[in-house]
Amino acid sequence: MITDAYFVQKIAVAPSLTVRGPPVSEVRQFRPRCRNRTYNGAAWVSTAHGVTGRSDRPLESALTDVAHEVTVGLGRQRQRRRLPWGRRTWAVTDEELQERLAWAREQIVRMGVLERPGGLRWAAAHGLVLFVWRNGPIEDAHASRPTRRRKNLSDGVMFARNTWLTKQAYDTLISRDRFRLYSLEDMILDREALWPGCDGTLTDFGRGFLGEIKKHVKQRIDTLRHFEKRLSPDDFLVFLAAPQIGTHDDHFGMPKWPACVEASISRLRGEDEEFLEKWGALMKKVGPAPESVSSDLQTTKKALLNAPWDLGSEVLDWFAWNPILKPPVSCRKRS
Known part of the structure; x- marks a missing residue:
């Protein structure tokens, strides 16, 4: 079993390291070929960011x-x-x-x-x-x-x-x-x-x-x-x-995923006023939640946490097209 002590011991003897990002030719080997898309925690969505020669994510x-x-x-x-x-x-x-x-x-x-x-x-x-x-x-x-x-x-x-x-x-x-x-x-x-x-x-x-x-x-x-x-x-x-790990810590199975799911259920109940004020207009364009989601939020929460595929691709498409699974403010990246 891997414990914190294992990492503490490893880190104690680890030399400092400055990592240089790979050149563009190597980055392309590891990034999706659809350059103008990025993952938002649920699916790939359009973005203005392009591929650069050096990675700013060590x-x-x-x-x-x-x-x-x-x-x-x-x-x-x-x-x-x-x-x-x-x-x-x-x-x-x-x-x-x-x-x-x-x-x-x-x-x-x-x-x-x-x-x-x-x-x-x-x-x-x-x-x-x-x-x-x-x-x-x-x-x-x-x-x-x-x-x-x-x-x-x-x-x-x-x-x-x-x-x-x-x-x-x-x-x-x-x-x-x-x-x-x-x-x-x-x-x-x-x-x-x-x-x-x-x-x-x-x-x-x-x-x-x-x-x-x-x-x-x-x-x-x-x-x-x-x-x-x-x-x-x-x-x-x-x-x-x-x-x-630095950019996908809010995906399924990752540290912030439970908090993202909890936040999404709260937003579906209309309890996150700050989020709704910021993203309400976009969510209206996406449309209301599928009936199978809104009718039983506890079942939806359990499925998102343990087996999102059980909700079906059509339901997951709704989650993918709006920001409801964004991490809550209390779950911002650690400095």
Whole structure:
């Protein structure tokens, strides 16, 4: 079991580290290809921000360069998957990797990840889904218009799929099976399984991008498998959690998610006057909450906390298109 004492001990001996963000060519490897969209806690929405050459979020860039070097190495080194690793020495040394991990541990403690049971594993599951699934070709399908053969990959469908995969990743990280990551890979790439909370499969929503999705997922799983062998179990969780912990701490499974859900229920009851004054006009444009949400707020709250996909993609699409899940004022980022 990972405890605060483990991190305190690690941090005490950790050297100081200044992390430089990766160049644009590397950032593009890890960001959605739809450049003008960002995640608001529920779905990708339009934004004016573009990709810059240097990241102003150190947590995002701390391990991105490490994983990118391995990803590039995989493409050049391994023509077939699951073959033994060659004699090539990775550019990132163990010392450099441990420096980045030590810095990441500090941020994980600061962000409050360890304040609840299983917090680090949830953060690792979230980071795994980002790296393997969400920040990849599936975003191209999400940003593309539906066709006669491809169903609409709406924000609600993405909300349901991303949260469900995060839960599967969490369960995978509990398992001690040495091939657990490959089992998760098979689950992600299953073209026939119906997506929970949705009315389609990977084939239905990803047609036209299936080859790219398969290549991306397999390559990223191979990368993580390399680091899983290279790092201790605790350090591997830190490695998975670190890249996006600073910007995604209000997502499903992350430290601020319970507060966001509690705030949304309060707003649905009309109790947050400050929020309604600021965002009421936008929420009116989005429209009233679905009947299944407003008729039983306790059931809605339980589903959002534990299994958002159970609400269904249409209901989640409503949550995705308004700011009701924004973190409350009392849950602002820690300095």
